[in-house]
Amino acid sequence: xxxxxxxxxxxxxxxxxxxxxxxxxxxxxxxxxxxxxxxxxxxxxxxxxxxxxxxxxxxxxxxxxxxxxxxxxxxxxxxxxxxxxxxxxxxxxxxxxxxxxxxxxxxxxxxxxxxxxxxxxxxxxxxxxxxxxxxxxxxxxxxxxxxxxxxxxxxxxxxxxxxxxxxxxxxxxxxxxxxxxxxxxxxxxxxxxxxxxxxxxxxxxxxxxxxxxxxxxxxxxxxxxxxxxxxxxxxxxxxxxxxxxxxxxxxxxxxxxxxxxxxxxxxxxxxxxxxxxxxxxxxxxxxxxxxxxxxxxxxxxxxxxxxxxxxxxxxxxxxxxxxxxxxxxxxxxxxxxxxxxxxxxxxxxxxxxx
Numbered sequence: 138x139x140x141x142x143x144x145x146x147x148x149x150x151x152x153x154x155x156x157x158x159x160x161x162x163x164x165x166x167x168x169x170x171x172x173x174x175x176x177x178x179x180x181x182x183x184x185x186x187x188x189x190x191x192x193x194x195x196x197x198x199x200x201x202x203x204x205x206x207x208x209x210x211x212x213x214x215x216x217x218x219x220x221x222x223x224x225x226x227x228x229x230x231x232x233x234x235x236x237x238x239x240x241x242x243x244x245x246x247x248x249x250x251x252x253x254x255x256x257x258x259x260x261x262x263x264x265x266x267x268x269x270x271x272x273x274x275x276x277x278x279x280x281x282x283x284x285x286x287x288x289x290x291x292x293x294x295x296x297x298x299x300x301x302x303x304x305x306x307x308x309x310x311x312x313x314x315x316x317x318x319x320x321x322x323x324x325x326x327x328x329x330x331x332x333x334x335x336x337x338x339x340x341x342x343x344x345x346x347x348x349x350x351x352x353x354x355x356x357x358x359x360x361x362x363x364x365x366x367x368x369x370x371x372x373x374x375x376x377x378x379x380x381x382x383x384x385x386x387x388x389x390x391x392x393x394x395x396x397x398x399x400x401x402x403x404x405x406x407x408x409x410x411x412x413x414x415x416x417x418x419x420x421x422x423x424x425x426x427x428x429x430x431x432x433x434x435x436x437x438x439x440x441x442x443x444x445x446x447x448x449x450x451x452x453x454x455x456x457x458x459x460x461x462x463x464x465x466x467x468x469x470x471x472x473x474x475x476x477x478x479x480x481x482x483x484x485x486x487x488x489x490x491x
Contacts, residue, residue, distance in 0.1 A: 147433070147436070147437055150437045150438075151436075151437045151438075154437065154438055155278075157438075158278070158438045158441055158442070159278055159281045159282045159285060160285065161445055161449065162282050162441060162445055163282050163285035163286045163289060164289070165324075165445050165448045165449070166195065166282065166286040167286050167289040167290050167293075168320070168321055168324045168325060168328075168448075168452075169195075169324070169325065169328050170191040170192065170194075170195055170286065170290060171290065171293070171321050171325060172321075172325045172329075173191045173194065174187045174188050174190075174191040174290050174293075177190055177191065184291060184294060185291055188287055188290035188291040189287065189291075191290060192283060192286055192287045192290065195283075195286075196283065202359055202363070205355050205356060205358075205359045206355075206356050206359040206360055206363070209352075209353040209355075209356035210356055210360065297317065316455070316456065319455045319458060320452055320455040320456065323451055323454070323455045324448060324451050324452060324455070327416070327448070327451050328448060330415050330416055331366065331412075331416075333415075334365075334407065334411060334412055334415060335361075335362045335363075335365040335366060336362055337411075338361055338362060338365050338403065338407055339358040339359055339360075339361050339362030339365075340358060341358075341403055342357055342358045342361035342362075342400065342403070343355055343357060343358025343359075343361075344358075345396070345399055345400075345403075346358065346396065349395065349396055349399075351382070351383065351386070351396060352382075352386065357379070360375065360378070361375055361400070365407075366444055366447075367431060367443050367444065367446075368424075368427050368428075368431070368447060369424070369427070369428060369431075370428075370431060370443070371443075372400075372404045372408075375400060376397050376400055376401060376404075379393065379396045379397045379400055380393035380394070380396075380397040381393065383395065383396045383397065422450060422454070426450070427446075427447065427450065430446040430447065430449065430450050431443050431446045431447075433446070434446040434449065
């Protein structure tokens with residue numbers, strides 16, 4: 138049964154994405170806003186108002202990010218076919234290769250006697266049209282996430298009391314309190330530090346784009362900050378975008394090398410010096426585990442899954458630190474997920490064996 142549950146979990150999460158994705162995203166946002174809500178509550182502001190102000194601050198940041206990034210990004214996306222055409226014109230070898238492959242395909246079709254019927258070209262929607270189609274569903278899900286985040290924040294004190302009061306003894310109450318505190322502190326500390334680092338990366342990228350006379354430097358800075366929340370894959374995508382846009386803007390592939398090289402150099406410094414110094418050993422994780430988590434949640438929930446993959450890892454790490462390492466292989470085979478604590482022997486209880 139345990140093996141069946143383990144195998145079915147990703148499909149259940151994927152099929153129930155409309156429910157689970159907002160739920161997990163709300164939990165991450167709630168834990169992110171928890172320190173601010175606690176500070177406001179300690180200042181004497183009622184819990185309801187402090188929760189509302191925390192969510193409002195988050196909404197202001199999101200709106201500011203959209204103002205900086207969304208409009209220039211949509212305009213750039215509209216020009217994406219033109220950028221692609223320019224790059225194709227410059228990449229002569231690739232064009233020749235694709236032309237030869239196409240010619241081989243035509244010769245193969247004529248050899249097997251494939252009829253040359255009338256070709257029908259289907260008009261595909263533009264980027265703006267696709268965005269317009271997706272906007273209502275995205276807005277509904279975003280509104281649901283915001284509402285759930287607010288009610289989670291507003292009910293956090295009552296929920297904490299219920300958890301502690303329902304425990305059977307003092308030891309389990311202390312363990313529950315330590316576990317909750319560890320999760321909130323670790324996740325808040327991690328997200329706060331990573332957000333500060335990514336904002337700094339965005340500022341440096343925006344300044345560099347302005348110095349290199351790249352169009353919409355604020356958009357590139359904001360995009361760099363957001364993509365930096367996705368370890369490894371985000372910076373790789375950012376480097377590709379910088380190379381493509383730089384090459385298309387200058388009309389030369391060499392024109393894309395300068396901004397790409399500068400961004401890669403910034404990433405080398407950030408990933409190997411700044412981030413390890415700020416986060417330290419406490420949040421050090423195996424890169425393979427991070428990539429697996431990103432792949433797993435991206436497969437299930439798309440871009441939203443990629444953004445919350447690392448915060449979910451931090452929550453899991455905090456649980457492991459408090460509850461012990463889970464016996465995953467044994468759980469699949471039907472054993473308990475967590476080993477029961479060892480019972481005291483007769484010698485430790487009475488002093489002498491019988």
